[in-house]
Amino acid sequence: MATKDTEDDIYAYGLSVALTKVAAPSTVGLYSSCPRRIKGLLRKIETNMKKESERREKKYPPAQKKGSLRNFLSILLHMIFYWPKWSDKHKERKNVQYIFIRFNAWHFTGTDKVWAGLVITLCESFQTIFGSFLVSIFRTSQQIDESVRKTIKESCEKEWLAKKICCLPLWLLTIVTAPLVIGLIAVVIIVGFPVGDSSDDGITAFESMAIATLGVPAAGAVRFTFLLSKNLMFSQDFNIQSLMDKPRMSTQLGFMNEVRKEVEVLINFIRFMEVYERRNIRVVLEITNLDRCTPEKIVGVLEAINILLSGENIPFISILAIDPRVIVKSVESSKSFEGMDKNGYLFLNRIVTLPFTVPEMEISSKRSVFRKLVECQSEFPEGDEIEESQEISYKAKRSPVLQESFMESGISYESQIPLISSTPDRRKHNVTIQKRVKDLIKESLRVISDEGTEGTFNDYLMENSIYMRRIINSVRVSIIIMAARKRELPPAKEVAAWIVLANQWPCRLSWILQCIEDDEQRAEIDKGVTGEDSIDETKCLWDVFCESRIELHLIKDQIKNLLEMDGDPELFEMFLKKDFLFTIKKANFFKAFTVNLDQSIKKELEIIRGSKSLKDTIKSEMTTPLKTGLVLKMNEDDVCKEMKKLKFNETNADKYMQRIKENKLDGRALLFGHNNEIKNALQMSMGEWTDFSIHFLGIKPQAVCPARNSSSYPTSVQPSAISVENLVVGESTRA
Structure with missing residues (x-):
């Protein structure tokens, strides 16, 4: 039965046909x-x-x-x-x-x-x-x-042009001179060079002729042999x-x-x-x-x-x-x-x-590649694992340095070596744990590659084999560490999702973890003043990101290289907002076992963010900036309805909505109009204009310079009406 051609088979065939024609x-x-x-x-x-x-x-x-x-x-x-x-x-x-x-x-x-x-x-x-x-x-x-x-080029020959010496073909000269040279050499060997009377002019003439005859062919043969030997010894x-080894400038x-x-x-x-x-x-x-x-x-x-x-x-x-x-x-x-x-x-x-x-793989091809990589990196059989554990335990018991260090601390060193066999009961218990670990690893890898009806990884599985290998290895190591530290093993789907999250969006996840850490530290500092013991651990990570995305926008130029490590920003939103609703509690649990997240990224964000969070300088009730595409589709009524979320004074809000309708300020007008003209048309106070411009225009209000005559505002220096969310979330490209 003929096997079905894969995507890459088709691409390779099409390109190979093109290469035979170019x-x-x-x-x-x-x-x-x-x-x-x-x-x-x-x-x-x-x-x-x-x-x-x-x-x-x-x-x-x-x-x-x-x-x-x-x-x-x-x-x-x-x-x-x-x-x-x-x-x-x-x-x-x-x-x-x-x-x-x-x-x-x-x-x-x-x-x-x-x-x-x-x-x-x-x-x-x-x-x-x-x-x-x-x-x-x-x-x-x-x-x-x-x-x-x-x-x-000037020859009339079709394919081969004979080499010539003195207008005679080289092959003809070789055929003519070869027998003569061989004959002369034979005569010299048989007769020899006579040593006698100088009056023997015939023999002397013969010798001179022989030397003259042999000289040219011999010189050519010697030269050819020398060049051939040189080319054999010193190749191209x-x-x-x-x-390359000669440092002289003239040579270079x-x-x-x-x-x-x-x-x-x-x-x-x-x-x-x-x-x-x-x-x-x-x-x-x-x-x-x-x-x-x-x-x-x-x-x-x-x-x-x-x-x-x-x-x-x-x-x-x-x-x-x-x-x-x-x-x-x-x-x-x-x-x-x-x-x-x-x-x-x-x-x-x-x-x-x-x-x-090369077009991106279909999800079925990605799953197939992922399964093959999982099979290639299969675990040891259960018996081998037990043998290996016993060998480690034996070496640990025979280590004087290890025993001495634990004796000084008053701790049994067997208890500090996880999954190590010491007693029959403990050995049996460890076998059970190892089986649970193996099952969880297999299940975690299976949910990534299998088709599911909910929370699938279809959109998050990349075609890069290096990326897939990192996920496979990280899943295995993380689960083993969880079991070794005697923590309760979470569901396989959550383990797989967290590993994928850390692998595909390291900068954004590090930012969220840093924000959570700062909030926890602030809550501990303010304990007893505000009456709050700790932060709400049921809050979703996406909500944490939304609250801090303006801060991320303000420092985006400083962390440009970090943001470029992340994958598709829209997929990041769908991941945390729709498919996998991780909470702060879950994040704190997985943080200790996240081996595929570079901690230096979080450290860099911590330094840039500073000891005092920038979030304290931004109003906590400020609404998240809207996407450019969403603003562009708004009509005047939509703008008025959205403006109510800014919680302006009721009297002022009515006036602003009336002015929006009078000046026909729909989404297109807001995005493509001059900011000074919009501000003059609405006649807002500075504080209200700040909230309005951040929400609808997604820009820093300081970028808008006051001017009485808006027509004199140079077009070349108009601040771009680009959403903060698009600048922050869209900073990176697909990995």
């Missing part, structure tokens, strides 16, 4: 944030393109077959005695061979020039695929300069590495030129094999892990692709498998762009000729 050179951008998915797509693309190559070769077989001694000798003779004449007609051939070369940029990140590692990888791959001896023969015998190019990648200035020559040798080699085998050859260069390098090295590789691997009739197809967001930021922060208009997207678009953004 004209070289081309640079394909394979955009995805999931390294595991990129790796799988590249593997499938390679398989599909090889199948297409085999299909074409069956229909249009190549001229030569590989692997035979006859074919190898034929290649050597063609390399030594002929120049290949490659023309545009060769592009019309239907059969094609694809050579796949994988360049992992991370392997060369320790070098000064990562792009030089790209060329080194090409050279090493060619030597592996075609053989070092064959490549060395080519470098020795096929040194093509401008005069040779001109001769080949060795030459490039030696150039000519480094790119030397590397270009080595690339040209590879291109000429491909052209030779195309003419000889009578088929097209395309080198598919897969560039991976470039987004893990530093900005300067990323720019260097991109420029090398643009300079070295592009040009007329260059048979390279480069697949740039990257996370474009990381690449763009690295390009924009590079020193190479100082003083220029920094736009990483334009720079990337100038290099990439075929962008392919």
